[in-house]
Amino acid sequence: MFSIRKLFSIRKRKEISNLEQESPQNVKKGKRFGFGFLKNIKFWLGVLIVVLAVSGAYTLFEFQPVATVNGEPIRRYEYEKTLGDAVSYYEQYGINLYDPKEASFFLELKKQVLNHMIDNKIITQEAKKENIKITPSEVDARIDEIKKSFPSEKDFYEALAKQKISMGELRNIIEQQLTAEALFKKLTSNVTISEAEVKAYYEEHKKEFVQPEQIHLRHILVKTEQEANNIYEQLKQGKDFATLAKEYSIDTPTKDKGGDLGWISKASLVPDLAKAADELKDNEFSKPIKSPFGYHIIEKLGTRPSKELSFDEVKNTLTAQLLRNKQAQSLEKWFKEKKEQSKITPNPIVAPMDNPVITAWERFKFWLVSLLNKTREGKPIQGPQPTTNPSTNSQSEGQSSQGQQNSQK
Incomplete structure (x- = not known):
């Protein structure tokens, strides 16, 4: 075995x-x-x-600041998203910033985008100091106002899609606008203008206050020629213009008023409408007229000849205009002082301003950042926060200033 x-x-x-x-x-x-x-x-x-x-x-590079404003960073991904939106905007008008021929223009655009973001950061910081907070209901109200300026809600969303803006991004934009408006209103609450100042301005610019010929119009706006022809036939049969406007017009701001546009100058109309209005007599309506907005039928209700306007006629409008100008000057002075007082540290390594040509890699990054932002519905990424060690801050500031000197050389 x-x-x-x-x-x-x-x-x-x-x-x-x-x-x-x-x-x-x-x-x-x-x-x-x-x-x-x-x-x-x-x-x-x-x-x-x-x-x-x-x-x-x-x-990690994307979360690096392109600049810091009073210690608060502007992240690279935020900068690239804003820059990418600007590039897309110009593409709609046939300006291809990827073309090396547009290098100088793109360089200027990069600077403008960064400066705009720095300005917004300063405004946001000052709003926090003033304890200004915008509620979601205020944002909703402003969005509703914007929607009303479109013929329909569908047109509103189509416009957003064309501009490549998500609802989350729109809400962020509106919140920033409302914050700035509230801050500016608070800062200019003590700015006033006297009647004597308004009167003096009127006397110096009297020749400018001439009212051109005005016409009183109402209109019905529809999308198709067939709809317009149908309404035109009903008007010929004696149907009421205002009633048909309320029923058929897609011009939201005027349809509930029977299509009334009020007293306007012909210069404010598109050429085809101005020509048709000029040919109408008072209380006559036109045949359907095509415009970039659709098909119109207009009715001329009256005509006012041109005339010189008296002080009493322009007083309220002129007072409001001069007050706005004075407030704008006050805000400009205030913002200039705040920007001079702010500690703004650009990072030339993360956001080089001396390379204006968009490379294929940058194109891909613009697309990727845009896609990520669409997915997040405009909510910012919670990235790593900067350290607050005084020794490292002082060292990095020294390196940053040295980097700026080297880049200038």
């Missing part, structure tokens, strides 16, 4: 014999035991590590 040890010895000799019959090349390459497969695993693990390292480094 075979012992266990002898059986093991025979089996081992067979394995050695089989190994000796293997091709030396195969043994060398490691195919016998799958070493080649292990090498492939090592290769792809290496690739994965490199990809993760690069993507991680890029993510």
Whole structure:
């Protein structure tokens, strides 16, 4: 009988014999035991590590500030999103900023975008100091006002899609606008203008206060020529213009008023409407007229000849205009002082201003950042916060100023 040890010895000799019959090349390459497969695993693990390292480094780079304003950062991803929106805006008008011929224009745009974001940051900081807070209901109310300026809610959302703005982004924009308005209102609450100042301005610019010929119009606006022809036939049969306007017109601001546009100058109308209005007599209505907005039928209710306006006629309007001018001057002076007092530190390494040409990589980043923002519905990413170690701050400030000097050289 075979012992266990002898059986093991025979089996081992067979394995050695089989190994000796293997091709030396195969043994060398490691195919016998799958070493080649292990090498492939090592290769792809290496690739994965490199990809993760690069993507991680890029993510950290995106959270680096392009500038700091009184210690608060403007993150690179925020800057690139705003810049990408500006690039898309100009593309709608046939201006391709990817073209190297537009390099100087793009360089100026980059500076304008960054300056705009710095200005907004200062305004936001000052609003916080004044304890100004905008509620969601205030944002909703402003959005409702904007919607009313469109023929329909569908047109409103189509306009947003065309501008590549999500509802979340729109809410953020409106919140910033309302914050600025509330701050400016508070800062200019003590700005006044006297009647004597208004009267003096009127006397100096009397020749400017001439009212051109005005016409009183109402209109019905529809989308198709067939709808317009149908309404025109009803008017010819004696149907009431105001009633038809309330029923059919898609011009939201005027339809509930029977299509009444009030007293307006012909210069405020598109050319085709102005020409048709000029040919109408009082209390006559036109045939359907095509315009960029759709198809109109207008009715002329009256005409006023041009005339010089008296002080009493312009007093209220002129007072409001001069007060706004005075408030704007006060705000301009205030903001100039605040900006001079602010500590603004641009980061030329993260946001280089000396490379105006958009590369293919930058194109991809604009698209990616835009996609991420659409997914987030305008909510900012909560990225890593800067440290508050005084020693590191002073060191980084020194490095930043040195970097600026080097970039200027």
